[in-house]
Amino acid sequence: MKRTNQFDVHPRSKTEREVFKHWLDASASLWNETNYARRQAFIEDDESVWNADTGKLDGKYKGVLSSSVAQQIIRKNSEAWRSFFSSNEKYHAGTLAERPSPPGYWGNEENRRVLRTYVRNDQYTIEYGECSRLEVPIGSELKDDLGLNRNQRLRLEVAGDPKWRGEQGRLELVYDELADTFRAFQPVTVPDSRLDSPLASEEAALDVGANNLVACTVTTGSQYLYEGRDLFEQFRETTERIAYYQSLLENQRESSKRIDRLYRKRTNRRDHAQDSLVRDLVERLHDEGVSTLYVGDIKDVLSTHWSPRVNEKTHNFWAFRRFINRLEDVCEEYGIAVEEESEAWTSQTCPECGEREETVRHEDSLTCPCGFEGHADLVASKSFLRQQHNTVGAMARPVYLKWNNHSWREHHSLPSGAVETTANEDYTNQSTTSSENIALEEAQND
Ligand SMILES: [Zn+2]
Incomplete structure (x- = not known):
């Protein structure tokens, strides 16, 4: 191999x-x-x-x-x-x-x-x-x-x-x-x-977006969240600067060196972050014994899954086809199969009671009348994995990753809503939630 x-x-x-x-x-x-x-x-x-x-x-x-x-x-x-x-x-x-x-x-x-x-x-x-x-x-x-x-x-x-x-x-x-x-x-x-590992029978599912580039759930109960806000913001700013310089151009000229340089910078930066993400994720999945990875069908991803606000900029930013090609290449290297499946509804379904119509998605959170509250993208990746007839193990604390312009680094403080709450649990306020997180961190660092 x-x-x-x-x-x-x-x-x-x-x-x-x-x-x-x-x-x-x-x-x-x-x-x-x-x-x-x-x-x-x-x-x-x-x-x-x-x-x-x-x-x-x-x-x-x-x-x-x-x-x-x-x-x-x-x-x-x-x-x-x-x-x-x-x-x-x-x-x-x-x-x-x-x-x-x-x-x-x-x-x-x-x-x-x-x-x-x-x-x-x-x-x-x-x-x-x-x-x-x-x-x-x-x-x-x-x-x-x-x-x-x-x-x-x-x-x-x-x-x-x-x-x-x-x-x-x-x-x-x-x-x-x-x-x-x-x-x-x-x-x-x-x-x-x-390479052959008898343990390699776990499966994982991805949810892709612009705020969070990738949310991933593994049948072992692990979850990964790759934050994309800053990257997307940089991309958007560069796009606006390109538009600004284009507006200054004389009609007969189509581009300028400055504009070319900005395009190049925008593309290189995205590709670098995307390639590093793919490698970081696939190595983690390989270490967990994942043999199959489910990704959303491109049609779902581009039409139903993203909000109407999602436009050409986001398509350019995501370069979804490029991402999938890269993912397939690296997964092949590690002996992981990639399967494209429909992920319809997964971003609106409550994982506790199965409700679809009454759930509310606001920014990164998904709330349900039954009392469930969780991180929308992580929930979506978990529901997507379940849809592939998988049972998912007890959930571990999600791993939260941020891009520092060179590599993806784990962050210890999770974004709000990343830890699920349900009506069955004592509903705690923000301060106790964060102290719980700290306690978890300490337990993990021991
Ligand atoms: Zn519910």
């Missing part, structure tokens, strides 16, 4: 950083030039894609990239074209609904270049220890810049422990512009026996 280790990569000096960035940048140029040559050939005739002169490009870039990295980029591009041709065949045979597009360039939606490269499995080494190190091949021109000799490679510090040990695959290195960080993704093949 394939798993992926993820590391942050730290160049040790300013020069090393420049060299490393140059190396990634040249990789992107080589990909884009290779792809351009092949797209031009493709326009003439399908078959001639493979006749594009990539040897010339290899020669042009190996001084910076090293010969093995240059070849790796070209090979990666070939794989993308083969995959395109295979989808195209399926499309013509009628087994694929959507017409595939030829491989694209390395850049994001605002045409900004994405700095990235790939290193073949036998061309890099990672040593773990007090100061973990990554060594990658660079071309002779860059070696000269760093004063390295012919046989030396670029040596960088990496931070993070390997989660998985096994046979290493092709390394991917990416520059995250927003976080101004270099990241490494190392796929490893792990023997199956290490």
Whole structure:
């Protein structure tokens, strides 16, 4: 089974950083030039894609990239074209609904270049220890810049422990512009026996929204709540700034550098938070022995589930399809199945008495005439899980997570309503509720 280790990569000096960035940048140029040559050939005739002169490009870039990295980029591009041709065949045979597009360039939606490269499995080494190190091949021109000799490679510090040990695959290195960080993704093949867990039969269900990005309930009774308010607020503010600068533009111009930069910032920030959320959540679920994860059907999510106030901004913000794709990828990595199911009614149903019509949803809380009061999104994820014929264990105190622009951190004070109350319990006022929470925290910290 394939798993992926993820590391942050730290160049040790300013020069090393420049060299490393140059190396990634040249990789992107080589990909884009290779792809351009092949797209031009493709326009003439399908078959001639493979006749594009990539040897010339290899020669042009190996001084910076090293010969093995240059070849790796070209090979990666070939794989993308083969995959395109295979989808195209399926499309013509009628087994694929959507017409595939030829491989694209390395850049994001605002045409900004994405700095990235790939290193073949036998061309890099990672040593773990007090100061973990990554060594990658660079071309002779860059070696000269760093004063390295012919046989030396670029040596960088990496931070993070390997989660998985096994046979290493092709390394991917990416520059995250927003976080101004270099990241490494190392796929490893792990023997199956290490992954199979007889305990892995739990299930979980997600509820997605904008105030709370994700609420999740597990059959073990665990609950997770990923708060999205600040992120959404940032997204909204950036959208307004974009609209403002657009209003200042002369009619004949469609955009400006400032606007492009804002779009890019908005997208990068969302993607980073979303990707981190997916990984954080899936790792937690995997640790709990979850084998199936239920998510709402996209039609429900976009129409019935969200309030009418939810508009295009929210759709852009959520990029729900992107989220699900990411979720499926990471779940596959951990051997968790993702199932899309209808979640109709789950956000209005009282988990105590089943009432649907008389419940009141106000901001984050759901109250029922029967005396039940709880956090609307957590309740929705729990009802959704129950709908899949699951019994849910005794509820634990929800884990509440907030984004700090780098990672999702647990917060000890829960938002109001996150702990359910029912008519059967002594109804306590706010001060006793919070002291109970503190008592719980203390008990958990012991
Ligand atoms: Zn009720």
